[in-house]
Amino acid sequence: MNDNPRGIPQAPFVDNVGEYLKTDSVEATIRKFTEAASKYKFMENSKLQQRGSLEQKIPEIEKTLATINYLVEQQETEEPIKTLFEINDTLYAHATIPPTASVNLWLGANVMLEYTLGEALELLTGKLAIAKGNLKDTIEDLEFLRDQITTMEVNTARVYNWDVKQRRMEKSTVA
Numbered sequence: 001m002n003d004n005p006r007g008i009p010q011a012p013f014v015d016n017v018g019e020y021l022k023t024d025s026v027e028a029t030i031r032k033f034t035e036a037a038s039k040y041k042f043m044e045n046s047k048l049q050q051r052g053s054l055e056q057k058i059p060e061i062e063k064t065l066a067t068i069n070y071l072v073e074q075q076e077t078e079e080p081i082k083t084l085f086e087i088n089d090t091l092y093a094h095a096t097i098p099p100t101a102s103v104n105l106w107l108g109a110n111v112m113l114e115y116t117l118g119e120a121l122e123l124l125t126g127k128l129a130i131a132k133g134n135l136k137d138t139i140e141d142l143e144f145l146r147d148q149i150t151t152m153e154v155n156t157a158r159v160y161n162w163d164v165k166q167r168r169m170e171k172s173t174v175a
Contacts, residue, residue, distance in 0.1 A: 004144045006137060008043065011036060011151040017162040026163040030156055037152035044145040047138050054135040061128045068103060068124065072117050075099050 003009050014020045021029060074081055078099060085095040104114050105123070115123060 004141060006141060008141060008144060008148070011040070011148040011155070013151055014155045014158055017158050021159070021162070026159060029159050033152050033156040033159065037149055037156070040145050040149045040152060044142060044149065047142050047145065051135065051138045051142065054131055054138060058128065058131050058135065061124055061131060064105070065121070065124045065128065068117055068120050071097075071100060071103065072121070075101065075117065 024032070071081075080099070081097040083095050083097065084092040087093055100117075102114050102116050103120050104112050105120060106112050
């Protein structure tokens with residue numbers, strides 16, 4: 001079996017149901033397959049939440065990087081920057097920012113640190129690259145999980161159909 005790069009196991013495909021059921025009962029096999037599909041669906045939901053979080057975070061990082069790049073450009077001039085400052089989602093205030101060599105960045109958990117513009121660019125560029133890589137991996141995992149869920153559902157249907165066919169054959173030979 002080939003697991004994906006982040007350790008999610010690949011679902012086995014049951015090619016020969018009769019051969020596969022030599023080691024387990026139909027009920028136990030269907031229960032095992034249903035449980036595996038449920039685990040894959042749980043992982044899929046977790047990855048969907050992770051993707052949503054990353055899709056929100058990446059534009060915020062890009063916006064902050066653009067602002068810092070603008071501050072770097074304006075650092076060479078002596079003129080203050082006039083802007084609208086976002087206080088809340090729909091509340092803005094006018095602000096005049098003198099040329100600056102440093103910025104304060106929220107790191108999370110109510111922590112803010114002051115960085116030079118160069119340090120801030122380096123930090124945010126690294127965070128953006130990591131977030132984009134994580135998003136790519138998450139999308140790849142979601143595709144892999146969808147394939148595994150489909151495989152387990154097909155396996156369950158094949159075992160169930162095989163069982164129905166066997167019961168019909170038994171009935172016809174008894175009658």
